[in-house]
Amino acid sequence: MIRVVLPAHLKTLAGVTGEVRVEVAGPGPATQRLVLDAVEARYPMLLGTIRDRHSGKRRAFVRFYACEEDLSNSPPDTPLPERVVAGEEPFIVLGAMAGG
Amino acid sequence: MSGVRVLVGTRKGAFVLTADGRRDSWTVDGPHFGGWEIYHLTGSPADPDRLYASQSGGWFGQLIQRSDDGGRTWTTVDNDFAYAGDVGDHLWYDGTPRPWEFKRIWHLEPSRDDPDTVYAGAEDAALYVSTDGGGKWTELTALRTHPSGPSWQPGAGGLCLHTIILDPVQQGRIYTAISAAGAFRSDDGGTSWLPINKGLRSGEIPDQDSEVGHCVHHITQHPSRPDTLFMQKHWDVMRSDDAGANWREVSGNLPSDFGFPIAVHAHEPETIYVVPIKSDSEHYPPEGKLRVYRSRTGGDEWQPLTDGLPQSDCYVNILRDAMAVDTLDPCGIYFGTTGGQVYRSADGGDSWAPIVRDLPPVLSVEVQVLP
Numbered sequence: 440m441i442r443v444v445l446p447a448h449l450k451t452l453a454g455v456t457g458e459v460r461v462e463v464a465g466p467g468p469a470t471q472r473l474v475l476d477a478v479e480a481r482y483p484m485l486l487g488t489i490r491d492r493h494s495g496k497r498r499a500f501v502r503f504y505a506c507e508e509d510l511s512n513s514p515p516d517t518p519l520p521e522r523v524v525a526g527e528e529p530f531i532v533l534g535a536m537a538g539g
Numbered sequence: 540m541s542g543v544r545v546l547v548g549t550r551k552g553a554f555v556l557t558a559d560g561r562r563d564s565w566t567v568d569g570p571h572f573g574g575w576e577i578y579h580l581t582g583s584p585a586d587p588d589r590l591y592a593s594q595s596g597g598w599f600g601q602l603i604q605r606s607d608d609g610g611r612t613w614t615t616v617d618n619d620f621a622y623a624g625d626v627g628d629h630l631w632y633d634g635t636p637r638p639w640e641f642k643r644i645w646h647l648e649p650s651r652d653d654p655d656t657v658y659a660g661a662e663d664a665a666l667y668v669s670t671d672g673g674g675k676w677t678e679l680t681a682l683r684t685h686p687s688g689p690s691w692q693p694g695a696g697g698l699c700l701h702t703i704i705l706d707p708v709q710q711g712r713i714y715t716a717i718s719a720a721g722a723f724r725s726d727d728g729g730t731s732w733l734p735i736n737k738g739l740r741s742g743e744i745p746d747q748d749s750e751v752g753h754c755v756h757h758i759t760q761h762p763s764r765p766d767t768l769f770m771q772k773h774w775d776v777m778r779s780d781d782a783g784a785n786w787r788e789v790s791g792n793l794p795s796d797f798g799f800p801i802a803v804h805a806h807e808p809e810t811i812y813v814v815p816i817k818s819d820s821e822h823y824p825p826e827g828k829l830r831v832y833r834s835r836t837g838g839d840e841w842q843p844l845t846d847g848l849p850q851s852d853c854y855v856n857i858l859r860d861a862m863a864v865d866t867l868d869p870c871g872i873y874f875g876t877t878g879g880q881v882y883r884s885a886d887g888g889d890s891w892a893p894i895v896r897d898l899p900p901v902l903s904v905e906v907q908v909l910p
Contacts, residue, residue: 448574448599452615484615488599492619500598534598 441474441519442529449489449532453482458529468518471503471510474530489532504531542909543865544609545873546590547881548577551899553592555610558894562871562885565894571613572604579646579860581905586654591673593644593659601643603659605673616673620644620661623678629663630692639663639683646860648703660700664691664717666729679729682715687734687751694718694754694773701859702755707762714768714783719743719754722770724783735783739772756799757859761808769811769838771801771859776813778838789838794825800862804887805870809837812864812872812888814857822877823854831874833888847891848882855880860903867908875901 443459450456461477463469472495479486490497495515497503503510506520506528522528545556552570571577575594583589590606592613601620604613620641628636642662650656655672665683667676682700691698699718706712711728714735721736734750744752754773761767770777770786775796777786790796795815804810811834817825824830829848832841855878865871872884879898884891 446598448596452599452602484602487601487618493621498598498600537597 440526441469441477441523442526443474443478444529444531444533445478445485446532446534448534449485452484452488455482460526469524470516470518471513471530472515474519475515500535500537502533502535504533505529541867543867543871544582544587544907544909545863545881545883545894546580546582546610546903546905546907547875547898547901548580548592548860548903549875549879549899549901550576553577553580553594554895554898556881556894560867562867562883563892567895568610570899571610575602576643577902578643579903579905581647581649581903582907583649583654583657584651585649587907587909589649589654589672591647591649591657593647595643601641603644603647603673617669617675620659620665620667620676621678622665622683623680624684627684628689629698630690632693634692636689639665641665642697645699645701646703648705651705651707658703658705658713660703660715662697662699663693664698664700664720666700666703666713666715668729681730682723682725682732685723685732685734687720690751691717691720692752702758704758704760704768706760706765708765712765712782714758714760716755716758716770718756719773720751721753722755722758722783735779736786737784738779738786739777740775740788741773743773757801759801759803759811761803764808767808767837769801769803771798771813773797773819776801776838789834791834791839791841793832793841794830798857799859800857800874802862802864802872805864805866806868807835807870807887810835810887811837812862813841814862814874816856822856827852827854829853829855829876831872831884831888831891844884844888844891846889847884858902860905861901863904863906865906865908871906873904873906875904877901 541560547554552573554569578593580592588609592604594602631637646660648658659667666679702716704714713725723732739753756771766782768779776790802812828850830843855876862874875881877900881894
């Protein structure tokens with residue numbers, strides 16, 4: 440079970456509080472793409488808010504952090520850190536520091 | 540007694556203002572979608588409980604919300620505004636080609652008779668329609684792929700399709716306006732489009748007779764005279780009496796003919812309203828006096844309406860979708876400002892009062908009359 444922290448606006452949109460937990464099934468390793476696929480499948484109202492619906496490209500002002508590392512620019516099929524896969528650390532989605 | 544519901548979209552959320560038919564005591568509900576830009580919030584003419592909202596933001600993009608209970612609860616519907624087929628290019632500010640890229644929905648226009656049918660105007664300019672209450676959007680591609688499309692250039696606010704008028708009489712007739720391409724008309728439900736910009740004069744483009752390239756800010760129409768259109772252009776207030784085939788200027792004695800919104804009285808098709816703004820670079824009222832101007836002659840002769848509006852040190856703007864009229868008698872007029880005020884007149888513009896003074900900058904105002 441992978442823990443995902445969503446930013447406040449997306450928690451409101453999804454109607455959740457606290458962390459989201461998703462199961463990433465499959466023969467291969469858990470990746471950023473698979474985690475986001477699972478999040479969007481469970482909360483379809485988030486489609487398009489984190490990444491482009493068609494290209495899958497991360498929205499410009501969204502960031503992905505985990506284990507004190509910035510994974511925003513990692514290729515989406517890169518395996519996630521083991522501590523995230525083990526549920527010891529969350530995969531964090533957040534809005535970039537760009538107020539307005 | 541009838542009631543009114545004023546739907547306000549702002550930079551940081553939506554607000555719903557309600558009153559009875561006297562329109563003198565108001566309840567303010569909101570913010571809904573706090574923190575998000577609500578470019579437009581509007582209701583179905585066929586079912587006042589059916590509302591649609593365009594919700595967007597720099598971080599998380601575009602969403603469309605639908606309410607089936609007059610705004611008490613909301614559901615996200617489809618937000619897949621893909622450009623169909625070959626995307627193609629339009630002109631960028633520097634004159635170079637640039638591929639169409641979706642940014643946001645500026646305007647939602649529900650059908651007059653079907654709550655589930657709604658049109659959406661996008662930046663970069665495109666027209667979409669949903670016939671299932673927003674469950675799926677389909678682009679009406681003939682507008683974006685019009686032969687003039689590669690020459691369209693954005694206005695300062697982007698290449699936005701901001702005005703959609705569904706003709707109340709002629710089935711399949713749709714008017715749209717795009718900054719800074721101009722006005723277009725379809726007589727076949729969006730299958731084909733005709734630029735309707737003859738008579739517009741825009742000093743910002745080299746060819747005054749150009750088919751496109753005019754920065755139309757807003758168009759309005761009275762349902763009893765569907766062939767008469769009133770336009771607030773970047774500069775100039777214009778009218779057409781032949782469904783947009785020809786336009787003539789009716790700016791008359793306005794202190795400035797720059798502005799954004801234009802509205803027509805619900806019961807007097809020759810009574811129209813504008814809010815003059817000083818200039819294209821000075822987006823505030825001339826002399827710091829917030830004046831709505833009313834013409835009872837369909838243009839040319841204008842009268843300032845000042846009672847209840849600030850007449851000194853006022854430097855707000857009124858955006859193109861931020862003025863609306865109700866259908867009560869006397870007709871009510873409403874507008875919102877970039878300073879967060881929403882003003883109402885319950886007597887056709889003779890006198891004004893703020894409903895609310897301190898909202899975020901107002902992007903859109905619509906009004907519904909409730910049974």
